[in-house]
Amino acid sequence: MSSPFNRRKFISSAAIIGTGLAVGVPHIVSAGTPTARPAILGGPKAHSGTFPSWPVEEAIEENGLTEVLRSKKWGRLDGVRMAKFETAYSKLLGVKHSLGVSSGTSALTTILGALDIGPGDEVVIPVYTFVATYNVVVLNYALPILVDTDIESFQIDAAKAKAALTAQTKVIMPVHIGGSPVDLDAFVAMGKQHNIPVVEDACQAHLAEWKGVKVGNYGLAGAFSFQSSKNLNCAEGGAVTTNSDDFITNCYTFHNQGQGGRSTSFSTGVGTRGTNLRLTEFQGSLLLSQMTRVVEQSNRRWENAQYLSRLLQEIPGITPAKLYPGTTKSAYHLYMFRYDKSRFAGLSREKFLRALSAEGVPNSAGYGQMNKSAYVTALATNKHYLKIYGEKTMKEWLERNQCPQNDVLTSTQSVWFFQNMLLGTKNDMEQIAEAIGKIQKYAAEIARK
Template sequence: MSSAPAQPALAFPAWPHAGAEEREGLLRALDQEGWWRNGGSEVDCFEREFAALHGAPHAVATTNGTHALELALSVLGVGPGDEVVVPAFTFIASSLAVQRLGAVPVPADVHPDTYCIDVEATAQLITPRTKAVMPVHMAGQVADLDALADLAGATGVAVLQDAAHAHAARWQGRRMGEFGSMAAFSFQNGKLMTAGEGGALLLPDGESHRQAYLRHGCGRPPGDRVYAHLTQGSNYRMNEFSAAVLRAQLTRVEAQIAVREQRSRQLAAALARIPGVVPQGRDERCDVKSHYMAMMRLPGVTAERRTALVDALNGHGIPAFVGFPPVYRTTGYWQGPYSGGAEEIGKRCPVAEEIGGDCVWLHHRVLLADAATVDRLAEVLAEAVARI
């Protein structure tokens, strides 16, 4: 008897998404007198528009999200001998940015439901050397900014939001630029807004904006013609073409997030019915979750089975990936300043240890598909989980 024909691969909207707006923006930038931020207007306009979307007084556009974090840490005065508490479960850029300034990233455990930094665990790690706490809004789920504000008020430690996944997200109705802290964003190719690469930093006041502007352009003030390098810094400037593309992306990000919100709740409900699958939870105080990823755990899965599942999903056209390892379980982490050993850190971060070994995530473009495709995705995932 012949076998049943293979099912066709699922089709999801392409990412990045580009339309006439991006093409018009690129031509607009091309026709300017200059293609860098000091010779054109696209970066200036994008900074104002991005800040306005997030309720921030100011923004500085950067070359990428990692540089936005480095720039923010520099503005906070972080340097050698200082410590910055970071989530143990995050993309390694969060800890690398700290190490690039010669400071020590101190990994804290994360919440088992939201995968965001555990504020109680963080409080136990504050020392006289702690300069900042860097919550990551994992997959667009905003970290507990209320508890972090209380911690900052009690200790004097700054909060720096790693908002690389949290474009247009809200916490109890407040946007990411309305908390009096800096927030760093990424526009890398897979992000919710993209120009291939890029980043931005929201600033809460005029002085932090002045410092960020100086430091992102080799210490030079606006309009400088005499090489007046007023402070340390680097070249983190965004170019005009990237800004033009991002201005177009900005016009549709909120509508796309609204679609992702509907599909995410649909998908999470379906995943929760699959034996052995636990979708990322949600703190409902995050009243706009931007859904950078659809994340889930498979408790007890082996590394081989997890890889086999991801391979099977990709074979069906589903963009699936294994989760991040804890930052201290990477080789690169130990090539910068650090404190303690991997096993010591692992003992205080049991949740990150588990999630780093059993998490799988799907790219956010699956949440831009129609409802029927999302239902079929859940069916395929259930079948794949049952086979591994």
């Protein structure tokens, strides 16, 4: 269906709006014709088409996989594609070294393994993140310190992260949630001041930039994921990035069973710990193929997200996630915004999301309260943790993990759209805004439904 938005009028208004709220600019989000009703109330869908599917695949992927199959060199130890990918990925990010590993979780595991993190150590992480960030700390029997969220950005609160540091803190591990950079200036300064390595969990942040430099360059190391939903994907895979010659050597050794060279042997390795987290040539081939279009896709997401933000900022009660001033580009793996039901006649977020789905706009409420989940709180009574830290310390750990701002964000406000939606057209973005405008106009009636 055609959108009722006047794009020329919007662009003229957007020049005044910029990235903030406009004063005195007419409300431009239209619900369509005056009689248009939300789809959940029997009206037509605002978005009747489909958003681009994911992943994108063409002949280049098929041909590359066939070449690997016929080469009979399927693993990185006797193949060439993983090395080619690592070189290409390093160039793409402007980083000195990249190491392909079997997942984003494996990238974090490799980094913590190379840093020899273990029992008695503390690792500072955000509470608003995928559980893998927590899991890699716990697998090392270290203590994950969950830090509250900056509710405006959805990112880890840098001031609260600094307050959480102790003499036992061995790693600061902020996550670029949704593909938008954390306040990297604050975290880099924090790490230098306290002589603690900063590890960027950039698993969602391919090609995101802080002050014109790609993320994954700022900490001692960065971790990326190539899982199937990610903006660069090969079904399962990941990468470690670093500008340190010594650290990449340690990472390679750790992920290759302690073997420091480019092959395995029948002898033991170096160091005291290692495992097998290698990536295959098949995935290396897929990544090289996917990289042929990753820059164009990244640019399209960024442009569409900026346009969508300007549209949504015109709807009272909808607040796009803040980007920190140093952000020159977000990867927009997720498009995140806050929903204020008081501007929607008290319509609950759950009913708002259902109404959005009925309009043909996929969505999610996003992450929950990890610090309060049984999965996490049970760590306080885990027999191994009690043996290492004692009952008193584990009770104190539960108390340290209170995150009131995250409670507010996750219980009533947070809403996500997905990266493939941002690969659509400007008309798609307009129809998303139209859908929300319709819901707001009829919010009281939807609430009674």
